[in-house]
Amino acid sequence: xxxxxxxxxxxxxDVHRHYQMGDNIVRALNxxxxxxxxxxxxxxxxxxxxxxxxxxNILGCxxxxxxxxxxxxxxxxxxxxxxxxxxxxxxxIGFIFQSFNLIPQLTVLENLEVPLFYQNRVGAESxxxxxxxxxxxxxxxxLDHRPLELSGGQQQRVAIARALMNDPLFxxxxxxxxxxxxxxxxxxxxxxxxxxxxxxTIVIVTHNQTVAGHADRTLWLRDxxxxxxVDNLAERAAGSAAEAGGHA
Amino acid sequence: xxxxxxxxxxxxxxxxxxxxxxxxLTTAGILxxxxxxxxxxxxxxxxxxxxxxxxxxxxxxxVLLRSKRPEETQASxxxxxxxxxxxxxxxxxxxxxxxxxxxxTVVRVREVVRGVVRGENWSSTITVGTEPDFLRVTNMKIRxxxxxxxxxxxxxxxxxxxxxxxxxxxxxxENPMNQTVLVGTEDRFxxxxxxxxxxxxxGAAGTTYDECVFVPLSSSRxxxxxxxxxPTNNRFENIELNEIKVQARDGGEVEAVANVLRExxxxxxxxxxxxxxxxxxxxxxxxxxxQAEASKRMFNLVLAxxxxxxxxxxxxxxxxxxxxxxTERTREIGIRRALGAKKKHIIQQFLVEAxxxxxxxxxxxxxxxxxxxxxxxxxxxxxxxxxxxxxxxxFGISAAVGVVFGIYPAWRAANMDPVEALRHE
Ligand SMILES: Nc1ncnc2c1ncn2[C@@H]1O[C@H](COP(=O)(O)OP(=O)(O)O)[C@@H](O)[C@H]1O
Ligand SMILES: [Mg+2]
Numbered sequence: 080x081x082x083x084x085x086x087x088x089x090x091x092x093d094v095h096r097h098y099q100m101g102d103n104i105v106r107a108l109n110x111x112x113x114x115x116x117x118x119x120x121x122x123x124x125x126x127x128x129x130x131x132x133x134x135x136n137i138l139g140c141x142x143x144x145x146x147x148x149x150x151x152x153x154x155x156x157x158x159x160x161x162x163x164x165x166x167x168x169x170x171x172i173g174f175i176f177q178s179f180n181l182i183p184q185l186t187v188l189e190n191l192e193v194p195l196f197y198q199n200r201v202g203a204e205s206x207x208x209x210x211x212x213x214x215x216x217x218x219x220x221x222l223d224h225r226p227l228e229l230s231g232g233q234q235q236r237v238a239i240a241r242a243l244m245n246d247p248l249f250x251x252x253x254x255x256x257x258x259x260x261x262x263x264x265x266x267x268x269x270x271x272x273x274x275x276x277x278x279x280t281i282v283i284v285t286h287n288q289t290v291a292g293h294a295d296r297t298l299w300l301r302d303x304x305x306x307x308x309v310d311n312l313a314e315r316a317a318g319s320a321a322e323a324g325g326h327a
Numbered sequence: 328x329x330x331x332x333x334x335x336x337x338x339x340x341x342x343x344x345x346x347x348x349x350x351x352l353t354t355a356g357i358l359x360x361x362x363x364x365x366x367x368x369x370x371x372x373x374x375x376x377x378x379x380x381x382x383x384x385x386x387x388x389x390v391l392l393r394s395k396r397p398e399e400t401q402a403s404x405x406x407x408x409x410x411x412x413x414x415x416x417x418x419x420x421x422x423x424x425x426x427x428x429x430x431x432t433v434v435r436v437r438e439v440v441r442g443v444v445r446g447e448n449w450s451s452t453i454t455v456g457t458e459p460d461f462l463r464v465t466n467m468k469i470r471x472x473x474x475x476x477x478x479x480x481x482x483x484x485x486x487x488x489x490x491x492x493x494x495x496x497x498x499x500x501e502n503p504m505n506q507t508v509l510v511g512t513e514d515r516f517x518x519x520x521x522x523x524x525x526x527x528x529x530g531a532a533g534t535t536y537d538e539c540v541f542v543p544l545s546s547s548r549x550x551x552x553x554x555x556x557x558p559t560n561n562r563f564e565n566i567e568l569n570e571i572k573v574q575a576r577d578g579g580e581v582e583a584v585a586n587v588l589r590e591x592x593x594x595x596x597x598x599x600x601x602x603x604x605x606x607x608x609x610x611x612x613x614x615x616x617x618q619a620e621a622s623k624r625m626f627n628l629v630l631a632x633x634x635x636x637x638x639x640x641x642x643x644x645x646x647x648x649x650x651x652x653x654t655e656r657t658r659e660i661g662i663r664r665a666l667g668a669k670k671k672h673i674i675q676q677f678l679v680e681a682x683x684x685x686x687x688x689x690x691x692x693x694x695x696x697x698x699x700x701x702x703x704x705x706x707x708x709x710x711x712x713x714x715x716x717x718x719x720x721x722f723g724i725s726a727a728v729g730v731v732f733g734i735y736p737a738w739r740a741a742n743m744d745p746v747e748a749l750r751h752e
Binding site (some may be wrong): 183 | 332334338341342344345478658659661662663664665666667668669670671745749
């Protein structure tokens with residue numbers, strides 16, 4: 080059972096990202112093609128050095144492919160100017176980082192408003208939205224707190240709320256639970272599950288099998304290429320079927 | 328737009344509050360720069376205003392010739408103990424000047440020290456014998472009654488006009504008009520006019536025209552004569568005129584008039600009676616005014632150099648701390664870029680922060696710079712003058728310095744690679 084519709088919101092078409100290192104060329108991404116459809120929950124995995132971070136940077140419009148096309152919402156963004164890429168990040172993408180990356184001198188509310196500030200959309204509406212989202216991640220009473228007054232799990236909840244402020248096409252999470260203990264990790268993964276149920280598209284980069292297990296699909300990278308894409312839903316169905324069979 | 332800027336300013340303040348000590352130390356350069364400039368300007372303005380006002384009061388189209396007591400030599404003082412010491416300007420010279428310079432107004436002035444008495448009240452003051460043109464040449468105003476007329480002069484009338492302070496002193500309760508005062512011991516003068524308050528120095532040193540009584544020149548000569556006893560050395564002195572005020576038709580002619588008079592009375596080459604005797608001095612208020620203005624310009628130039636240097640030093644301090652800030656907050660820059668900030672937003676943020684930093688220093692500098700002149704005025708009795716445009720300028724420049732010296736750090740911040748910035752520890 081796949082809740083994803085067929086609308087493609089992010090697409091790699093033969094994407095290359097090469098780094099010149101002296102006389103050598105490092106092919107961090109070497110012809111990657113893949114699609115993220117609306118409502119998708121995709122995990123990207125691979126060994127260290129396989130190209131995960133490089134792929135994340137391009138997915139997040141922080142970096143551009145050396146060759147190939149990256150489409151966001153049907154629009155090729157691989158050759159946009161720095162300013163236009165900033166706009167795409169600000170409008171279409173919601174970032175969640177391993178180390179939360181809240182701005183320490185700002186309150187929770189102000190942190191939540193940062194993405195809209197750069198869209199000139201700060202006002203009564205942004206405040207209402209920040210309050211709503213803070214409520215949704217369970218921190219409605221912490222709007223005036225500073226990040227350092229919050230626990231790691233709470234900070235990451237704020238970061239998730241911040242990522243949702245601009246109604247992005249998809250959330251892009253980089254080892255979102257890497258700095259959290261296992262209980263908190265469960266909470267955050269549960270929050271992702273809730274969001275996904277509400278139709279939010281999520282892409283996570285991780286090397287943690289448990290984290291990836293929550294996703295619908297896992298894309299495995301190896302030496303800058305897609306090794307395989309595993310359909311976790313099918314596996315889970317098969318697994319539970321086998322279990323059921325064993326009991327029978 | 329304004330709301331945006333306010334938001335950015337608030338953000339800048341918050342970021343600066345993260346390092347209170349560092350921020351305040353950084354602003355010290357700007358603070359003392361601005362404070363010293365404002366204080367020095369205030370002192371300079373005060374001093375030069377005093378000088379300029381004094382010279383302007385003398386009349387910028389006037390040339391003032393004054394008699395002065397020649398330096399007494401040992402021989403002259405002992406030999407002539409009982410002889411009359413004659414010196415200074417004469418009626419004949421005044422006539423000659425009028426003849427030589429027909430377009431000028433020549434005003435003769437005789438000053439004698441006399442007690443002026445009205446009932447219980449009296450004042451030992453200067454009785455100024457002069458002519459009708461005196462009023463126009465000195466640019467003084469009559470408050471009540473009239474000034475000395477040609478007829479008074481012709482008839483040697485015993486009429487007088489009182490300076491403002493003198494009138495108040497002699498007539499604390501009644502109206503002085505048409506009353507009489509006793510000048511010296513036997514001469515009664517009828518008061519025909521009262522002067523407005525002038526607040527300016529009289530020709531004779533150490534007094535103002537407000538304290539003087541004015542009488543027709545001819546009456547003064549008739550009643551008091553040219554020869555008077557100088558009480559300071561107990562010698563008789565013969566002076567016809569203490570001062571001749573020569574007014575040129577306009578400011579442009581002053582130089583020429585002054586040259587003629589110098590050539591006549593105190594020639595640069597050759598000799599003259601007055602030059603040999605040293606009993607006449609020539610004052611050209613316009614020249615003094617120009618000198619004062621020139622030295623004020625020089626003062627301002629020096630001040631501008633000092634200001635530039637201190638602001639430069641302050642600016643470098645700001646730049647230094649902003650570079651450190653940008654490095655420390657590399658991560659924040661990466662976050663903001665990831666959340667949609669364009670380069671211009673980052674530039675704006677750090678420029679505003681630098682501007683706020685130096686404007687705070689400027690503000691403190693303005694406060695200190697305005698306090699110092701008060702202290703100077705209080706403790707040193709030196710006039711100071713704080714001009715609002717100077718304060719605004721100093722403050723504006725200080726804020727601008729922050730922005731200018733913030734450009735490079737802000738540019739560095741904006742041009743960081745977002746990926747690298749996010750990876751920064
Ligand atoms: N900025 C860079 N300059 C040069 N080589 C790089 C750079 N970033 C990544 N690489 C190289 O590209 C390859 C993929 O790196 P990365 O995407 O970070 O892999 P992962 O995140 O899966 O560990 C590695 O061999 C790495 O050394
Ligand atoms: Mg990596």
